[in-house]
Amino acid sequence: MIPRKRNTDGSLMDANDLAAQAWSSAWAQMVDAGMKAVRSSEVLSGQRQAEVEIAETPADVVFQIDKVRMLKYHPLAKKKSNAPPVLICYGLFGRQTMIDLQEDRSLVRNLLADGIEVYVVDWGTPTRADQYLNMDDYIDLYLGSCVEKLVELNNDKPITLFGICEGGTFATALAAMRPELFAGLALAITPIDFKGEPDEFWQGEGFLNSWIQNLSKDDVDLIIDTYGMLPGELTGAIFSSLTPMASMTKYNIGLANMDGNEAAILNFLRMEKWIADRPDHPGEAARQWLNDFYRENQLVEGKLEVAGETVDLRNISCPVLNIYALQDHIIPVSCSKALSKFVKPALYQEIGFPGGHVGVFVSRKAQGVVAGGLSEWIQKTQKPASKKPAGKKPAGKKSVTKK
Amino acid sequence: MANSDNAFQQMFDMWQQGQEAYLKAQKEAADEFSRNFADAGSANAFSMGPDAMSNWQGFVNSWAPAWNPSAMMANGSADQLFAQGKEALHGMLDPANWMNHAPEQLRNILNSIAQGPQFADLATPQIDAAEAWRESLDYQKAAMDFAKIMQDAWGRAFKRYSEEFTLEDLQSGEVKEALDAWLKAANEELLATQRSPEFMDAQRRLMRAGVEIKARQRETAEAWCENWQMPTRTEVDDVAKIVHELRREVRKLKREVAALKVAREA
Numbered sequence: 001m002i003p004r005k006r007n008t009d010g011s012l013m014d015a016n017d018l019a020a021q022a023w024s025s026a027w028a029q030m031v032d033a034g035m036k037a038v039r040s041s042e043v044l045s046g047q048r049q050a051e052v053e054i055a056e057t058p059a060d061v062v063f064q065i066d067k068v069r070m071l072k073y074h075p076l077a078k079k080k081s082n083a084p085p086v087l088i089c090y091g092l093f094g095r096q097t098m099i100d101l102q103e104d105r106s107l108v109r110n111l112l113a114d115g116i117e118v119y120v121v122d123w124g125t126p127t128r129a130d131q132y133l134n135m136d137d138y139i140d141l142y143l144g145s146c147v148e149k150l151v152e153l154n155n156d157k158p159i160t161l162f163g164i165c166e167g168g169t170f171a172t173a174l175a176a177m178r179p180e181l182f183a184g185l186a187l188a189i190t191p192i193d194f195k196g197e198p199d200e201f202w203q204g205e206g207f208l209n210s211w212i213q214n215l216s217k218d219d220v221d222l223i224i225d226t227y228g229m230l231p232g233e234l235t236g237a238i239f240s241s242l243t244p245m246a247s248m249t250k251y252n253i254g255l256a257n258m259d260g261n262e263a264a265i266l267n268f269l270r271m272e273k274w275i276a277d278r279p280d281h282p283g284e285a286a287r288q289w290l291n292d293f294y295r296e297n298q299l300v301e302g303k304l305e306v307a308g309e310t311v312d313l314r315n316i317s318c319p320v321l322n323i324y325a326l327q328d329h330i331i332p333v334s335c336s337k338a339l340s341k342f343v344k345p346a347l348y349q350e351i352g353f354p355g356g357h358v359g360v361f362v363s364r365k366a367q368g369v370v371a372g373g374l375s376e377w378i379q380k381t382q383k384p385a386s387k388k389p390a391g392k393k394p395a396g397k398k399s400v401t402k403k
Numbered sequence: 404m405a406n407s408d409n410a411f412q413q414m415f416d417m418w419q420q421g422q423e424a425y426l427k428a429q430k431e432a433a434d435e436f437s438r439n440f441a442d443a444g445s446a447n448a449f450s451m452g453p454d455a456m457s458n459w460q461g462f463v464n465s466w467a468p469a470w471n472p473s474a475m476m477a478n479g480s481a482d483q484l485f486a487q488g489k490e491a492l493h494g495m496l497d498p499a500n501w502m503n504h505a506p507e508q509l510r511n512i513l514n515s516i517a518q519g520p521q522f523a524d525l526a527t528p529q530i531d532a533a534e535a536w537r538e539s540l541d542y543q544k545a546a547m548d549f550a551k552i553m554q555d556a557w558g559r560a561f562k563r564y565s566e567e568f569t570l571e572d573l574q575s576g577e578v579k580e581a582l583d584a585w586l587k588a589a590n591e592e593l594l595a596t597q598r599s600p601e602f603m604d605a606q607r608r609l610m611r612a613g614v615e616i617k618a619r620q621r622e623t624a625e626a627w628c629e630n631w632q633m634p635t636r637t638e639v640d641d642v643a644k645i646v647h648e649l650r651r652e653v654r655k656l657k658r659e660v661a662a663l664k665v666a667r668e669a
Contacts, residue, residue, distance in 0.1 A: 018574060019574065021576065022573075022574050022575055022576030023576060024576070025575075025576030025577065025578075026576040026577075026578045029576075029577075029578040029579055030578055033578075033579075066650075128639075128640065128643065129643045129646070130643075131640070131643065132643065132644050132647040132648075133647070141654075203591065203594050203595070204594050207597055207598070210598065210603065211603060211606065214603040214604075214606075214607055215607060215610075219607060219610070219611060222611065222614050222615075222618075223610070223614055225618075226614050226617050226618045226621065227614075227617070228636075228640060241597075244590065244593040244594070244597070245586055245589055245590035245593065246590075249586065253582075253586075
């Protein structure tokens with residue numbers, strides 16, 4: 001409760017004076033808030049969709065399989081690092097453009113500035129023609145082929161794979177299936193144990209896990225069979241509902257609070273542009289993601305099969321950096337940290353970032369903590385391999401899949 | 404041909420017998436009707452004389468023998484009957500009752516139509532319509548249930564805000580603090596609600612009901628496509644599946660050929 005105002009002599013203020021002062025104060029604050037909203041609105045009305053640009057760091061396609069492309073970013077540093085190239089793999093629920101949202105908040109640019117060779121997987125835009133693509137295709141065929149190609153481009157030497165969110169789960173599974181391809185595995189906001197520790201969840205944490213686990217297999221099948229794909233609009237609406245008040249106030253109070261600050265409004269619009277561009281998730285892969293991963297937790301149960309092979313996380317043999325967000329409302333901390341149970345302690349490192357799911361990439365703080373931490377980990381732990389892994393076939397020549 | 408003539412004759416006989424039975428039944432009812440009016444003992448059967456009530460009861464009984472007004476009156480006073488009637492009338496006029504009870508009854512009726520025995524060429528459109536209607540009611544019900552849970556959550560949030568942020572706080576004129584307190588109370592209450600089993604159950608039912616309607620729309624669209632000789636979604640999906648499987652097969656064969664080449668070169 002706010003303490004009741006007093007006169008200068010310490011006595012309680014007269015009720016009429018109090019009311020007049022309160023009204024005057026309230027009116028002044030409302031006018032101030034209104035002016036802020038007007039100023040933001042003015043800046044907003046001057047912006048055009050086409051002028052809000054994201055992911056501007058130039059890159060070239062170096063490999064393509066079906067709709068999936070692997071791109072190489074143009075180097076930014078004069079001196080090239082000796083570290084192995086890094087391949088970044090985002091999930092299918094959003095676009096990889098998140099890692100390069102704007103020039104001063106770009107994970108890609110930070111790595112490039114340190115002389116690291118950076119590649120990215122672009123899953124393309126799946127349509128209903130792609131609805132039968134499943135985890136065998138995405139993990140083993142598509143991601144596996146991209147990694148193989150990069151190993152080949154790296155003179156048959158292993159590379160670093162940086163997986164994000166669902167892409168991190170793909171990367172983890174592939175690192176367990178094909179350890180010889182990897183010099184390092186970095187992950188960000190990645191679910192491993194899909195149940196996590198519900199007793200440890202903070203108030204806004206783990207809704208996605210609870211909600212999906214509340215569905216039956218039949219519910220999931222009904223959605224996929226009906227839509228063919230998991231629609232981007234549906235997943236977008238679910239993500240918004242995880243933070244109800246933040247979603248309800250961002251276009252009014254949130255915008256007004258920006259007080260016409262052009263830089264802040266442009267950051268906001270770039271983020272909105274990324275959120276609005278949410279592709280449909282291929283149906284069969286979504287069915288497995290919801291049933292096998294979320295509902296049945298097959299990855300940590302040791303029951304997940306990809307391309308006819310059971311994924312055993314204990315096979316991961318390269319250094320691992322696991323970055324999670326302490327206020328992540330989508331992937332609970334305990335779901336990410338569970339990887340530590342499967343990787344040898346000498347190989348495993350963590351960074352707990354004090355921010356949210358997307359903040360790991362776009363917040364100002366993240367540029368130092370996450371991008372800086374990742375770059376440092378790559379340089380320290382991954383000495384360039386002078387020759388091919390002993391006793392192993394050249395990685396690039398090994399068959400990608402058993403299909 | 405003789406057999407055919409016989410068949411027509413049989414059908415004609417059956418029709419004639421049916422007509423006669425119907426007319427006979429009508430005649431009996433008409434006779435009973437006449438007798439009751441004659442018993443009224445007056446040229447004007449509708450005059451309300453001393454026997455008017457018994458005449459009326461006799462008339463009604465001739466059409467509905469099971470009706471027993473004495474037993475009905477014995478169940479309670481006229482006031483009680485009136486109260487029951489008033490309640491029923493209110494029930495009919497109260498939209499809340501339509502949503503809570505009528506759709507459930509209607510739903511059961513629609514379900515019994517939809518789930519009833521299916522004949523090869525008969526009543527299929529009616530069965531489809533009944534199912535579509537039932538699904539629509541399911542969706543309305545699920546949406547209402549979900550909305551009620553959210554409405555209750557907002558109610559709790561407001562109650563909590565009223566308790567935590569007092570009138571004196573409001574009198575301070577600190578609008579921003581009032582707004583922040585409201586947003587905090589609402590956020591915490593909504594998050595708590597979203598974790599409750601009631602919310603999750605309602606969310607699941609709403610999702611299912613929505614998807615079932617979408618599936619019905621797809622079925623309707625497919626029927627339209629078929630009528631206009633256009634490829635249906637199912638047919639296009641089938642082609643996509645065949646292409647997907649062929650692509651896998653081609654990749655597998657390519658790998659086998661490559662492996663054979665390597666083996667031969669070695």
